Amino acid sequence: MGSRFLLSGDSCLVLEFGxxxxxxxxxxxxxxxxxxAEAEIQGVTELVPTYRSLYIEYDPLQISIEELKRRLxxxxxxxxxxxxxxxxxxxxxxxxxGEQGPDLASVAEYHGIxxxxxxxxxxxxxxLVYMLGFTPGFAYLxxxxxxxxxxxxxxxxxxxxAGTVAIAGQQTGVYPVESPGGWRLLGRTPIKLFDPHKxxxxxxxxxxxxxxxxxxxxxxxxxxxxxxSGDYEIGxxxxxxxx
Numbered sequence: 281m282g283s284r285f286l287l288s289g290d291s292c293l294v295l296e297f298g299x300x301x302x303x304x305x306x307x308x309x310x311x312x313x314x315x316x317a318e319a320e321i322q323g324v325t326e327l328v329p330t331y332r333s334l335y336i337e338y339d340p341l342q343i344s345i346e347e348l349k350r351r352l353x354x355x356x357x358x359x360x361x362x363x364x365x366x367x368x369x370x371x372x373x374x375x376x377x378g379e380q381g382p383d384l385a386s387v388a389e390y391h392g393i394x395x396x397x398x399x400x401x402x403x404x405x406x407x408l409v410y411m412l413g414f415t416p417g418f419a420y421l422x423x424x425x426x427x428x429x430x431x432x433x434x435x436x437x438x439x440x441x442a443g444t445v446a447i448a449g450q451q452t453g454v455y456p457v458e459s460p461g462g463w464r465l466l467g468r469t470p471i472k473l474f475d476p477h478k479x480x481x482x483x484x485x486x487x488x489x490x491x492x493x494x495x496x497x498x499x500x501x502x503x504x505x506x507x508x509s510g511d512y513e514i515g516x517x518x519x520x521x522x523x
Contacts, residue, residue: 283308283356285349286333291340295352296333301422305332306410310487311362315355324348329486330411331420367408369489371515372454372469374403374445375500380468387430387447387464401428402466402492407452409488417456417474417482421490424450436462443469445492452492456482470504471514483514 286294295312298305309329316327316336323343328335338348376399377384388395407421414420424447432448437460440446444455446463455461456474473483484490493515495503506512 285352287345288335291338293336293338293345293348293352294333295336298332301331301410303408303422306408306422306487308359309334311359311364312352312355313486314364315359315362316352319351319355321348321351330413367487367489368485369406369491369516370484371491371493372445372471373495373499373503373515374467374469374492375495375497376402376445376467380500381445381466383433383446383464384466387428387466390430391428393427398428398466399494401425402447402452403494405452405491407490409484409486409490411486412482412484415455415457415459416476417484419453419456419473419482419484419488419490421452422450424452426450430464432462433464436460440465441468443471443473445469454484468500470500471507471512 283295283297286296288294297308309332312334313327313329316324316334321343323339324336325339326337328337336348377395384395384398388398391398402424405423405425407423409419410422411420412418428447429450430447440455440459440461442455442458444465445467446453446455446461446465448463453463454469454473456472471483475481503512
């Protein structure tokens with residue numbers, strides 16, 4: 281399969297499947313991750329999937345690096361027989377443009393299209409959560425249309441509000457907490473995507489599918505109020521059929 285082992289300290293092993301970002305490689309990461317979790321191998325303490333590799337933390341007092349590699353090779357050989365659960369599809373209500381999406385106009389200008397077209401293209405996609413990183417709960421979503429693929433800002437902002445929906449290159453994402461950021465801001469969602477008091481704390485998880493559902497200002501305020509009162513359930517749906 282072309283995978284390779286990389287050492288990361290004295291208690292971590294990285295299983296790398298390739299050198300590009302693609303749904304196919306990420307699917308392989310998912311299959312190994314699911315199989316490894318189901319195997320409940322003594323000594324394996326943490327699994328962290330990324331775009332194209334799986335970070336495996338282990339206790340060398342319970343399992344040797346040689347034994348861990350051997351078990352991983354066995355899992356790889358049986359990947360084609362692994363039945364994966366269907367991906368969860370999460371719907372994120374989004375208010376586009378205005379103060380919530382100050383870069384919508386510049387993205388439209390960059391591509392020579394209208395702001396309305398940018399919104400329609402963005403919300404029509406179904407995006408794959410490749411991995412979490414950067415800040416707690418930040419999900420890197422792949423699958424953004426080339427028609428609105430736009431470079432990062434030359435100078436990042438010092439403050440991006442939590443809930444901001446943004447794009448950079450061929451990725452999109454939502455800032456789960458307030459932080460600096462250099463992505464192009466298209467809108468904002470009133471829902472919370474990270475809560476340290478929940479288990480898991482991040483609403484979005486690797487391999488989820490994400491859709492953005494356009495809402496107006498009145499709906500934004502209504503959902504925000506329901507989120508604050510604990511009376512809002514994040515929408516889910518069935519994955520769309522491939523085109």
